[in-house]
Amino acid sequence: MTVLKDTPGPGSLRGKRQGGSTRRDYRRIGVPGPGGRGINAERSAYPSWFLWPAFAILAVFFLLPTVLNFVYAFTNWSAYHDGVDFVGWQNFESLFTNGDVLIALRTTLIWAVLVALLQNVFGFALALFFERDTRINRASRAIFFIPVLISPLAIGYIFQALLKPEGALNGILGGVLGQTVTIAWLGDTTWTILVVSIVQSWKWMGLSMLIYLAGLKSIPDDVLEAAKIDGAGWWRTLRSVRFPLLAPAVTFNVATALLGSMNGFDTVQATTKGGPAQTTEVLNIFIYRTFGQGLYAQATTMSLILFLVVILLAFPIIWALRRREKQLL
Amino acid sequence: MKASTFAKAVTMAAAASLIFTGCATGGGGGGNSATDGKAVWNDPTASLEGVTLTFGGGTVADPGLTQVMDAFTEATGAKFDRIAYPDPYEQSLLTKVAVGDMPDLAAWQPTTSQLTTLQPSKNLLSLDDAPWLDDLDPAVKDVTGFIGDTRYAALVTSPSVMGVYYNKALFAQYGITEEPANWDEFIADAQSIKDQGGVPFYEAGGDQWPTQWWPQVQLAEAAQDGLWERVNSNEEQFTSPTILDTITEYQSLVEAGLFNADIKTGTVIDQANAVLTGETAMAVQVNALLLQMQSVSDTETIDANVGWFPISQNGNVATSIPDNKNGVVAFRTGDAKQEAASAQFLNFWMTTGYADYIEAANAVSIKPDVESPSGVPAVAKLISSSLGTSVGSMQSLAVANPDLYINLANMLQGTQTPEQVADATQKQFAQLAQAQGIDGF
Numbered sequence: 001m002t003v004l005k006d007t008p009g010p011g012s013l014r015g016k017r018q019g020g021s022t023r024r025d026y027r028r029i030g031v032p033g034p035g036g037r038g039i040n041a042e043r044s045a046y047p048s049w050f051l052w053p054a055f056a057i058l059a060v061f062f063l064l065p066t067v068l069n070f071v072y073a074f075t076n077w078s079a080y081h082d083g084v085d086f087v088g089w090q091n092f093e094s095l096f097t098n099g100d101v102l103i104a105l106r107t108t109l110i111w112a113v114l115v116a117l118l119q120n121v122f123g124f125a126l127a128l129f130f131e132r133d134t135r136i137n138r139a140s141r142a143i144f145f146i147p148v149l150i151s152p153l154a155i156g157y158i159f160q161a162l163l164k165p166e167g168a169l170n171g172i173l174g175g176v177l178g179q180t181v182t183i184a185w186l187g188d189t190t191w192t193i194l195v196v197s198i199v200q201s202w203k204w205m206g207l208s209m210l211i212y213l214a215g216l217k218s219i220p221d222d223v224l225e226a227a228k229i230d231g232a233g234w235w236r237t238l239r240s241v242r243f244p245l246l247a248p249a250v251t252f253n254v255a256t257a258l259l260g261s262m263n264g265f266d267t268v269q270a271t272t273k274g275g276p277a278q279t280t281e282v283l284n285i286f287i288y289r290t291f292g293q294g295l296y297a298q299a300t301t302m303s304l305i306l307f308l309v310v311i312l313l314a315f316p317i318i319w320a321l322r323r324r325e326k327q328l329l
Numbered sequence: 330m331k332a333s334t335f336a337k338a339v340t341m342a343a344a345a346s347l348i349f350t351g352c353a354t355g356g357g358g359g360g361n362s363a364t365d366g367k368a369v370w371n372d373p374t375a376s377l378e379g380v381t382l383t384f385g386g387g388t389v390a391d392p393g394l395t396q397v398m399d400a401f402t403e404a405t406g407a408k409f410d411r412i413a414y415p416d417p418y419e420q421s422l423l424t425k426v427a428v429g430d431m432p433d434l435a436a437w438q439p440t441t442s443q444l445t446t447l448q449p450s451k452n453l454l455s456l457d458d459a460p461w462l463d464d465l466d467p468a469v470k471d472v473t474g475f476i477g478d479t480r481y482a483a484l485v486t487s488p489s490v491m492g493v494y495y496n497k498a499l500f501a502q503y504g505i506t507e508e509p510a511n512w513d514e515f516i517a518d519a520q521s522i523k524d525q526g527g528v529p530f531y532e533a534g535g536d537q538w539p540t541q542w543w544p545q546v547q548l549a550e551a552a553q554d555g556l557w558e559r560v561n562s563n564e565e566q567f568t569s570p571t572i573l574d575t576i577t578e579y580q581s582l583v584e585a586g587l588f589n590a591d592i593k594t595g596t597v598i599d600q601a602n603a604v605l606t607g608e609t610a611m612a613v614q615v616n617a618l619l620l621q622m623q624s625v626s627d628t629e630t631i632d633a634n635v636g637w638f639p640i641s642q643n644g645n646v647a648t649s650i651p652d653n654k655n656g657v658v659a660f661r662t663g664d665a666k667q668e669a670a671s672a673q674f675l676n677f678w679m680t681t682g683y684a685d686y687i688e689a690a691n692a693v694s695i696k697p698d699v700e701s702p703s704g705v706p707a708v709a710k711l712i713s714s715s716l717g718t719s720v721g722s723m724q725s726l727a728v729a730n731p732d733l734y735i736n737l738a739n740m741l742q743g744t745q746t747p748e749q750v751a752d753a754t755q756k757q758f759a760q761l762a763q764a765q766g767i768d769g770f
Contacts, residue, residue: 079423079446080765098756165594187535187594189742275537276593277742278735289732292420293757294446295764296427 066307073301079294091301101302103278104286105309108262111197111282116258118201123208123253128238130209131216141213145206152203156270159199160186163271186272189279196280200267208253215249216242244328251321258317262310366661368454369669373677377407380670384411385425385435387418387653393486393690394436400682401674418653419443426452431660433671439474439482439656440722442730445765447658449481454659454668456480461679466695468717473651473725482658483675485686487693487713488651489616491542491722492639494708499610500636503527508638508645512547515640519587522610529587531609535594537738541723542613543582544575544737549641549648549720557726561762563769567731567755568748576747580740593742597621605634613640615650619708623691628706637708639715647715650722729761 073091077084095101126144130137147155162168163185174181185195219242227241265284268274274281274289281289283306291299386394398409412432414421422435423446431452437443447453457480462470465484474482493515500506503522509515519529533539548556551571559565560572567573582588589595589609601621603609612618622631639647657678659671678686679696687694687702693713694701701710724730736750745753762770 076764078764079427079448080761082448082451094760165591184594189744275738277739277744279744292417292423293732293761294423295760298760 069300069304069307072297073304075297077297077300079296084297087297091298092305095298095301095305100286101283101305104281104283105305107193107280108264108282108284108306111193111200111264111268111280112258112261114194114197115200115204115261115264116254118197119204119208119257120250120253122201122205124212126205126209127212127216131213141209144209147203148206150203152266153270155199155203156267160271163195187276189277192272192276193280196268196271199271200261200264203267204257208257211249211253212246215246219245247321247325247328251318251325254321255314255318259310259314262306262313364661364663364665364668366450366453366455368456368459368659368672368675369665370458370460370676371669371673373673373681374404375673377405377670377673380407380666382407382409382434382667382670382674383432384409385414385422385432386411387436388413388415391436391654391690393686393692396689397678397682397686400685401677404677404681405673407670407674419446423447426660431662433662433667434657434659434674436653437482437656437658438653438724439484439651439658440724440730441476442724442727443653444474444476444481444658445728447481449476449479449658452661453481454661454672456483456659456672456675459483459679460676461683461696464680464696464698466697469695472649472716472719472721474656482656483679484651484655484695485657485678486655486690487695487709488649488655488716490639490712490715490719491546491613491615491648491650492637492712492715493611493613494604494618495611495636495638496604496607496609497634497636499527499607503610508636509640511644512640512642516582516587519582519611520585523585523587528589528603528609529611530582531589531595531600531603531612532583532592532741533595533597533600534592534738534741536596538734539597539600539612539614540579540737540741541734542615543579544572544733545650545722546613546640546648547575547578547642548572548723549646550643552648552720552722552726553646557721557723560758561726561728561767563759563762566751567733567758568751573747573751576737576740576750579737580747583741601625605631607634615652616709616712617652619706619712623706628704631706631708635706635708637711639719645715647712647719648722649716649719650724727758728765728767729758731755731757731761 072084074086074088075084076087076090126141130141130144164170165182165184165187169185170181170183173183186192188195223241223245224237227237232241263284264282265288268280268282269285269288272280274285283302287299287302287306290302384394384398398411402408414425419438422437425431426447437447444453449455456474459480469484469488472484473488474480474484499522503525505518505521509518522529532543548571556565556571560567565571583592589603591599597614597618598621600612600614601618602625604612604618605622605626619631622635639645641648657675659668659675662668683694683696684699687699691702691704693705693709695713723733731754733750733754736745736753739745740747740750759770
């Protein structure tokens with residue numbers, strides 16, 4: 001049990017060392033530890049073998065496929081012949097000279113940025129909207145969380161039907177505008193990626209909303225009172241006091257939305273299958289298509305490239321967001 | 330503490346290495362050397378009590394298949410377990426085969442390029458001396474189902490063919506009294522329809538896959554001349570003038586305004602309705618269009634409204650493209666009894682049970698001594714009779730099946746030029762051929 005230096009605890013005032021040494025003296029504070037083995041006693045609060053089953057599952061279902069990913073990317077594994085031989089960097093060379101992978105990567109990055117942006121904007125707006133703990137708000141929060149729980153494929157199919165040229169959205173618009181509307185929402189080679197990002201953001205905004213709500217609730221009341229006393233209005237409080245203090249929630253939401261949607265597949269596949277003209281073909285759909293042609297090694301190489309890109313993105317983004325957190329808090 | 334960390338590390342390493350070795354041999358899980366891969370032909374109605382055969386198919390119900398399975402169960406006592414693989418069908422089944430989880434039988438496109446993906450020498454039973462082969466219509470007997478000289482797929486219905494479906498009333502209305510005898514006359518007829526205010530062609534650009542028939546029908550004579558053999562050995566490519574010109578021709582027809590206004594989003598369902606009801610005059614399609622028409626209309630209406638003729642560059646040579654409803658493969662599961670039972674089912678299907686099957690399937694019979702049901706549309710009979718002079722498609726004759734249709738659909742959307750379509754398709758074809766280890770790639 002960690003005891004903060006300035007919190008009066010049992011024995012902390014007794015025998016504080018000359019010169020203000022900060023080394024925790026567990027014997028003084030009396031933390032129970034097996035055999036009281038000095039400085040490492042803190043880590044033995046529970047037996048380490050409690051973790052082994054979880055580690056085993058993690059190893060088999062996560063670690064092992066990742067390692068095999070590295071292995072198979074350097075082979076010629078395909079549906080067309082038996083046996084798997086090493087071919088060195090051949091798969092990488094052919095992928096990069098082809099150029100399709102880079103196009104798919106670019107589409108995936110655009111998609112991820114759009115989803116991260118929209119999901120957080122929607123989620124934050126919802127959190128602000130449903131902030132107060134009234135009965136209606138609590139019920140509404142639950143309702144807006146339901147899309148998070150629905151299967152992404154189901155959502156994809158439903159929206160594909162809604163967004164058809166003769167679908168419900170055009171019907172509603174037509175009713176409002178008083179003329180027949182036949183916009184092909186999923187048929188535009190430039191804007192369909194935005195439409196599909198909106199669908200994905202709609203699905204996950206409930207989760208962002210929850211995290212932002214938790215963040216809003218954890219802002220200490222005295223800070224808000226101080227702001228009110230100083231004469232700050234709602235918008236000023238939001239901009240200068242509440243949003244900065246939400247930095248941890250922002251870190252979590254932006255990081256998970258961005259990096260999670262780099263792996264996007266289900267929603268896009270169900271709505272557009274990567275169309276029209278492959279303008280919404282995120283890398284996972286390209287991998288799926290390559291796998292379907294029986295080119296297993298090339299598909300594995302592409303997943304490896306995706307894995308590396310996500311890692312390359314993750315470190316700077318999380319580092320920057322955490323640094324912002326530390327600066328603001 | 331140190332001892333316990335060490336023990337933990339050792340246990341993890343041991344577990345990991347066990348898992349690794351277990352997984353390392355998993356790649357060769359499919360196919361067995363327990364049997365020799367040749368089908369054993371028992372009496373079609375011999376008892377198979379206690380045997381359950383798994384049949385892999387798509388998600389759409391097939392009345393003919395249901396009938397023949399029930400008949401076989403009645404005759405032999407064998408039971409069936411139908412597995413519906415989700416779309417895309419071929420991909421789903423291939424994934425299962427790759428991990429060794431194969432059904433006893435499956436519906437499969439019997440073309441060379443599709444059969445290759447199943448690694449037939451390892452995974453399929455060879456059907457070379459099947460008892461029903463001599464009873465088949467000679468025009469279709471050897472048209473498909475082979476890898477090299479070995480027959481791996483049983484043809485059960487008349488193979489699908491690319492051709493032109495037209496609305497009879499519109500042809501009469503626009504003064505077209507004779508079917509065009511070559512490509513130039515075909516386009517001239519289309520132009521005449523457009524000049525008179527009609528819509529000549531309907532293309533389902535939204536569904537994408539029908540786009541590939543337009544270049545292919547133009548290549549019939551070239552295919553007869555050995556085009557695909559040359560492509561298979563890299564002597565000719567998709568970017569060579571022979572194929573590239575057909576893609577450019579397709580693009581120029583679209584630009585000339587000879588197609589439907591909603592070409593970018595049109596579906597096959599819309600296409601069938603358009604030709605059936607007379608919204609558009611013609612569509613270049615395969616048998617799937619007829620099936621779609623049959624699902625929304627009856628034989629009488631179709632016979633009254635829809636006609637069919639094949640078209641090619643210099644004549645009316647049909648291009649055949651057997652699809653996954655035409656062929657059945659039997660898997661080499663390694664269990665001799667199951668394999669014999671699968672072969673027996675195919676034998677029953679194509680001999681004793683064929684007449685009832687074809688009646689239930691309402692399809693054209695491929696056995697001269699079994700008459701086609703009376704409810705079969707006239708179009709289906711026309712299609713079947715064109716097979717005698719037909720030539721194989723890219724799917725039938727090329728060693729690999731690139732996504733030509735995706736690139737053509739992109740061209741319709743305006744994001745690729747014909748040259749880029751040919752280039753992308755060739756790159757993909759080369760990649761697939763290389764994966765198969767074919768010389769020249």
